Amino acid sequence: MPGFALKRLLQLNFITFAPQSQAPCLTNSFKHFMSLKDKINLQQLPKHIAIIMDGNGRWAKEKGEDRLFGHWNGVESVRDVVEGAAELGVQYLTLYAFSTENWDRPAYEVSGLMELLVETIRKEVPTLNKNNIKLHVIGDMGMLPELARKELDEAIGETSSNSGLNLIMALSYSSRWEINNAVKKIAEAVKKNKLQPEEIGANTLQQYLCTSNYPDPELMIRTSGEFRISNFLLYQLAYTELYFTNTLWPDFRKENLYEAILDYQGRERRFGKTSEQLK
Numbered sequence: 126m127p128g129f130a131l132k133r134l135l136q137l138n139f140i141t142f143a144p145q146s147q148a149p150c151l152t153n154s155f156k157h158f159m160s161l162k163d164k165i166n167l168q169q170l171p172k173h174i175a176i177i178m179d180g181n182g183r184w185a186k187e188k189g190e191d192r193l194f195g196h197w198n199g200v201e202s203v204r205d206v207v208e209g210a211a212e213l214g215v216q217y218l219t220l221y222a223f224s225t226e227n228w229d230r231p232a233y234e235v236s237g238l239m240e241l242l243v244e245t246i247r248k249e250v251p252t253l254n255k256n257n258i259k260l261h262v263i264g265d266m267g268m269l270p271e272l273a274r275k276e277l278d279e280a281i282g283e284t285s286s287n288s289g290l291n292l293i294m295a296l297s298y299s300s301r302w303e304i305n306n307a308v309k310k311i312a313e314a315v316k317k318n319k320l321q322p323e324e325i326g327a328n329t330l331q332q333y334l335c336t337s338n339y340p341d342p343e344l345m346i347r348t349s350g351e352f353r354i355s356n357f358l359l360y361q362l363a364y365t366e367l368y369f370t371n372t373l374w375p376d377f378r379k380e381n382l383y384e385a386i387l388d389y390q391g392r393e394r395r396f397g398k399t400s401e402q403l404k
């Protein structure tokens with residue numbers, strides 16, 4: 126098959142390419158042949174993937190639409206990527222949905238995002254349960270509108286006995302806020318004599334972070350061509366493999382996730398050691 130034809134085929138949505146009802150075998154064989162999913166080594170799957178979902182505003186602007194249109198379409202990507210991660214067997218997926226700094230955006234955008242959050246959570250809980258996904262939230266929940274907090278609390282409760290993918294939404298979250306908070310809690314523990322300064326060791330701070338119950342991410346993806354980690358999991362990302370893509374978040378799909386995982390699987394993770402030591 127000529128290279129350009131293969132490239133074009135890869136850009137096409139498999140379902141629209143050949144409807145199942147007309148050519149099920151053809152569709153399935155192409156799906157099988159073309160998906161990057163088949164190339165992933167499931168034994169070396171990152172346990173925890175974190176994503177900065179960026180580019181919604183630019184995606185909308187390119188289409189002459191309002192920024193909120195980008196966020197609404199970003200929810201489709203969230204759905205697809207969560208499903209893709211769950212299907213693969215990824216254990217933790219953290220999505221940066223709203224940063225502390227996002228509160229400074231125009232009021233209509235902030236309230237639009239909060240409405241979208243409430244509506245999405247309300248609508249998606251049955252799907253989370255169907256797919257055995259457990260919802261968690263990290264961030265300054267006290268900053269969220271009461272209705273959003275209520276929906277989140279209910280959704281967390283309703284999905285709490287699921288044992289598949291742990292979906293962690295970072296909402297009103299920033300790493301500096303989290304570290305500041307952790308240091309305050311440590312100081313209080315010392316003040317109350319529950320912790321001695323000499324007991325503060327290499328793992329103490331980690332135990333006071335919002336992420337104390339989760340392993341550090343092994344792969345962090347940021348979309349939209351920005352090469353920053355901003356204020357996201359600054360402590361936790363020390364040895365995380367970083368993957369940047371130009372794809373804007375509303376265009377990001379499972380296939381893009383597979384691409385990032387394959388890139389990760391091609392890397393050598395040395396954790397400060399030499400290549401020879403790893404062998």
Ligand code: FPP
Binds near residue numbers: 179192203221241242
């Ligand atoms: C960054 O794009 C994205 C956000 C600030 C919000 C992300 C939210 C979603 C993907 C929707 C799902 C989330 C909820 C709360 C249900 P940007 O607006 O910074 O894009 P730009 O850099 O192009 O302006």
